[in-house]
Amino acid sequence: MHVSHLTLHDFRSYADVEVPLEAGVTAFVGRNGQGKTNLVEAVDYLSRLASHRVATDAPLIRAGADQALVRAAVVRDGRTAVLEVELNPGRANRARVNRSPLPRARDLVGLVRTVVFSPEDLALVKGDPSERRRFLDDLLVLRTPRLAGVRADYDRVLKQRNTLLKTAGHARRGSSSQDAALATLDVWDDHLVRVGSELLHHRLRLVEDLAPYLGKAYEAVARGASRDDARMEYAASTPLAAGDGDADQPAPAAGVPDTGVPDTGVLAEALLAELGRRRGDELDRGVTLVGPHRDDLRLTLGGSTGQRLPVKGYASHGESWSFALALRLAAYDLLRADGDDPILILDDVFAELDADRRAQLAALVAGAEQVLVTAAVEADVPEQLAGVTYAVAGGEVTRVGGATSDG
Known part of the structure; x- marks a missing residue:
């Protein structure tokens, strides 16, 4: 299981952003406060309809916006499904699969599985x-x-x-x-x-x-x-x-x-x-x-x-x-x-670990179908997790050596 494309609208710091993803390791690198964790938080939200950072949905809505949208194309056993959730503070959230509405937003839970490692652990x-x-x-x-x-x-x-x-x-x-x-x-x-x-x-x-x-x-x-x-x-x-x-x-x-x-x-x-x-x-x-x-x-x-x-x-x-x-x-x-091989999210976790634990954790998760990593500097990402890298700064998500994602 992996996410092949992520779309955010008025989610956290992003008015609009489109991020193509691949199986394997993807690292989002940027200084604190630039929005790298917001990207992986959105993937995790689709999994559980909850954030690993805050207890309610209100902080997930961009300042000044009335609602937010998270959409992801998820590949499982060679087939792609588009999952999306519309966050409506004070009202019921709405979820869709392949553009078809679900009776309840919570019916989306478990269609994509994530495991998050973060400093809050x-x-x-x-x-x-x-x-x-x-x-x-x-x-x-x-x-x-x-x-x-x-x-x-x-x-x-x-x-x-x-x-x-x-x-x-x-x-x-x-x-x-x-x-x-x-x-x-x-x-x-x-x-x-x-x-x-x-x-x-x-x-x-x-x-x-x-x-x-x-x-x-x-x-x-x-x-x-x-x-x-x-x-x-x-x-x-x-x-x-x-x-x-x-x-x-x-x-x-x-x-x-x-x-x-x-x-x-x-x-x-x-x-x-x-x-x-x-x-x-x-x-x-x-x-x-x-x-x-x-x-x-x-x-x-x-x-x-x-x-x-x-x-x-x-x-x-x-x-x-x-x-x-x-x-x-x-x-x-x-x-x-x-x-199921869940999507692994390593959110700024390597900065908290010594060199031995970094290497041990990287070796244990390197074989996962998809690993999403956030780090303040590229040197924090262990060599065992070399893969695609995006630079995150000023509301833009730029593939290193590639094109800029809309932001």
Whole structure:
């Protein structure tokens, strides 16, 4: 899979730009602030309908414009499809394939797959649990696009339930308004359990599938590491099996297996039981305390004494970078194992790495069908990734040794 042509209209800093691309390596080189990352961000946006840099679409619209357009010709198995998305802040985005409108913009997700390496990846290791949850959910949706709907439904239910908890918590105890709110809350509990158990089930399966690739990737990028050094475990906030959840949680419900991934029915029972147990706390705080939105991905490294230590707080800067790179490489390898060669985006990542890690990462990804690289100077791009180079400056994207793209 690769992008053969990229068109942007009022996206980020570009009023209009057309960039022909090829399989293999393409590097966009330019000083900071010139727009090189905007180009690869647009490709990634088509993949996930989200940016790896900002949380909302508004910053993606060029100043003074009402909407933006991203269009790409994508070649897969010798056939070309034109994918495009129209970004409309405050209104629903619209998507098309070969000029035909899709019922929902999210139906575009997964038609092109990307894996992005960027300086922000360090947050996967050192940041809040929300960073790791987003990593899992983005990968989930790329593997199984229909889960974009499950994810959206869960966010909607969570928002509604939080609003209801605030209303019930502020109402006078025993009043008719509180009784009505609590009755409605039971309905939203059922919604949360139904959608949350499906999201949780697929996250657990993903971690089980991804874990072997993580050890292999960490061994490849960390000097002197073995395949058993890096591990990941899903840390559920709801007790699912012995040892899961918080230390003061009650024993898990009967029938929950100690190993493997519980089915959605078992997970639903566990979530419902925990909602009942935490009802008072939730009413006091006016927020949902139970569900996948409270979970984390536990990342550990093997210590010299055989003890496993959390990467966050214990790993050195170099170890943290190696772990973050290993997570991205593991995602890439898993997607490849599914049968697709995703587009690799290396966004200004080499400037953050020492010479050894640069060479190791370049060697690992050089065989990808398409690699898009951004760098401040051409010397930052390793020799193993020699390919087509575009100079990006002043709103123009110029192929080195070739013609200028419209900008």
